[in-house]
Amino acid sequence: MAEAGEFEEGPVPRRGRIRHGLTLVLVAALLGGGFYGAYNRVWGSEKKPVVQPACTPVTPTPPPTVKAGLVYVNVFNASDRAGLADETARLLEHRGFHVISVKNDPVPRSVQGVGEVRYGPNGVTVANTIAAQVDGVKLVEDNRADPSVDLSLGPKFQHLNPLPPAKPGSFTLNVYNTTWKPGLAGDTAAALKKRGFRIGVVGNDPQKSFITTVGVLRFGEFGKPAAGRVALQIKGLKLVEDNRKNSSVDLVLGTKFDSFVPKAQATVPPKPTPTPTRESRAGCTP
Numbered sequence: 480m481a482e483a484g485e486f487e488e489g490p491v492p493r494r495g496r497i498r499h500g501l502t503l504v505l506v507a508a509l510l511g512g513g514f515y516g517a518y519n520r521v522w523g524s525e526k527k528p529v530v531q532p533a534c535t536p537v538t539p540t541p542p543p544t545v546k547a548g549l550v551y552v553n554v555f556n557a558s559d560r561a562g563l564a565d566e567t568a569r570l571l572e573h574r575g576f577h578v579i580s581v582k583n584d585p586v587p588r589s590v591q592g593v594g595e596v597r598y599g600p601n602g603v604t605v606a607n608t609i610a611a612q613v614d615g616v617k618l619v620e621d622n623r624a625d626p627s628v629d630l631s632l633g634p635k636f637q638h639l640n641p642l643p644p645a646k647p648g649s650f651t652l653n654v655y656n657t658t659w660k661p662g663l664a665g666d667t668a669a670a671l672k673k674r675g676f677r678i679g680v681v682g683n684d685p686q687k688s689f690i691t692t693v694g695v696l697r698f699g700e701f702g703k704p705a706a707g708r709v710a711l712q713i714k715g716l717k718l719v720e721d722n723r724k725n726s727s728v729d730l731v732l733g734t735k736f737d738s739f740v741p742k743a744q745a746t747v748p749p750k751p752t753p754t755p756t757r758e759s760r761a762g763c764t765p
Contacts, residue, residue, distance in 0.1 A: 541611075542604075542607040543603075543604050543607060544604055544607045544608040544611060545604050545605060545608050546575070547574055547575035547576045547608065548575050548576075548577070549605070550576045550577060550605050550608050550609060550628070551576075551577045551579050551605075551626070551627045551628075552571065552576055552577070552578060552579065552605075552609055552627065552628050552629070552630055553578075553579050553580045553581075553627065553628070553629045553630070554567055554568040554571065554578055554580075554581045554629075554630050554632070555581075555582060555583065555584035555585070555586075555629055555630065555631040555632065556582070556583050556584060556631075556632055557583075557584035557586075557589075557590035557594065557595075557631045557632055557633050557634075558632055558633060558634045558636065559634070560634075563632050563636070564581045564582065564583070564632060565581055567630070567632060567636075567639065568581045569700075570639055570700065570701075571612070571630075571639070573701045574612070574639075574642070576609075579627060584631045586631070590631050590632075590633040590634075591633060591634070591635075592615060592617065592633050592634075592635050593613060593614070593615035593616050593617075593632075593633050593635045593636050593637075594613065594615075594616045594617070594630065594631050594632045594633040594635075594636050595616060595617045595618075595619045595629070595630075595631045595633070596609050596610045596613075596616050596617070596618050596619065596628055596629070596630055596631075597619045597620075597621050597623075597628060597629040597631065598618070598619075598620060598621070598623070598626075598627075598628045598629075599620065599621055599622060599623035599624060599625065599626070599627075600620070601624065601625065601626045602623070602625070602626040602627065602628050605626050605627070605628050606618055606628050609628050609630055611640070612639050612640055613630070613636065613639060613640060614640060615635070616630075641703065641704075641707075642703065642704040643704065643707075643747060644704055644705075644707035644708035644711060644747050645704035645705045645707070645708050645726070646675075646708070647674060647675035647676045647677070647708055648675050648676065648677050649677075649705070649726075650677065650702070650705040650708075650726045650727060650728060651677055651678075651679040651725075651726075651727040651728075652668075652671065652676045652677060652678055652679060652705075652709060652727070652728050652730060653678075653679040653680040653681070653727065653728070653729045653730065654667050654668040654671070654678065654680075654681050654729075654730045654732070655680075655681075655682065655683060655684035655685070655729060655730065655731045655732065656682070656683050656684065656732050657683070657684045657688050657689050657690045657731055657732060657733055657734075658689075658690075658732065658733065658734045658736075663732055663736075664681050664682055664683070664732060665681055667730070667732060667736075668681045670739065671712065671730075674712065674742060674745075676709075679727065684731050686731075688731065690731060690732070690733030690734065691733055691734050691735070692715065692717065692733045692734075692735055693713065693714070693715035693716055693717075693732075693733055693735045693736045694713065694715075694716050694717070694730065694731055694732045694733045694735075694736050695716065695717045695718075695719050695729075695731040695733070696709055696710060696716050696717070696718050696719065696728055696729070696730060696731075697719050697720075697721050697723075697728065697729040697731065698718070698719075698720060698721070698723070698726075698727070698728045698729070699720065699721055699722060699723035699724055699725065699726075699727075700720065700724075701724065701725060701726045702723070702725070702726045702727060702728050703720075704726075705726050705727070705728045706718055706728050709728055709730055711740065711745045711746065711747070712739055712740055712745045713730075713736065713739060713740065714740060715735070716730075
């Protein structure tokens with residue numbers, strides 16, 4: 480028996496031991512969580528940067544085309560401009576295309592913008608070739624079985640894309656003098672012949688003009704590429720289109736002509752290189 484004022488020591492009740500154990504586990508968990516959070520705040524902020532996969536620049540390539548001599552095209556007028564199809568067909572034939580027919584557009588619907596190039600499943604490359612002649616045309620696929628195409632000219636059509644300057648020996652160049660300088664046409668023609676031009680008539684201007692500028696280039700609707708090549712040789716020439724139907728060019732020299740562009744510089748400017756695009760794929764940032 481315990482004396483008065485004393486308590487007898489005995490076993491701790493089972494329920495008390497369980498409650499005591501849960502308290503210890505909870506305290507340990509709280510301490511561990513606090514430590515992990517502190518670790519992340521101090522050391523976890525220094526994470527390695529995520530390395531993005533490299534993007535490969537992709538240079539756009541033009542769609543496949545064929546030679547003009549393999550293209551058979553119908554030229555239709557879908558605008559209110561009389562003679563538009565006839566004029567365009569003549570220019571396409573001069574470029575080597577085969578024109579099947581020329582008429583108003585038979586399709587019973589309105590064509591908007593520059594126009595349309597219509598083609599079947601077997602005429603994709605042929606359609607690309609015609610579309611390359613006109614900026615802004617819309618490609619429209621139909622169910623025709625042959626590789627022919629239709630070029631339907633809309634209300635906003637202006638002209639075919641210009642051809643690059645012709646080769647010097649691919650056309651006839653006439654050289655005329657309108658000044659009081661004797662031998663000017665002959666000397667100029669000789670110099671141009673050394674540059675590869677095919678010289679035709681040389682002498683005084685048959686139109687008896689008197690030009691007080693550098694000079695004039697006369698050419699017809701088929702002579703624009705040829706005139707473009709001659710214009711590279713002499714700065715300041717005025718281009719005048721007349722009604723001739725061949726590709727010949729008249730170089731008519733004026734009083735201010737005195738020199739040529741150096742041969743090394745009298746070339747066609749290089750076409751601008753297409754801007755590379757970024758390959759679009761998941762995880763790749765342009």
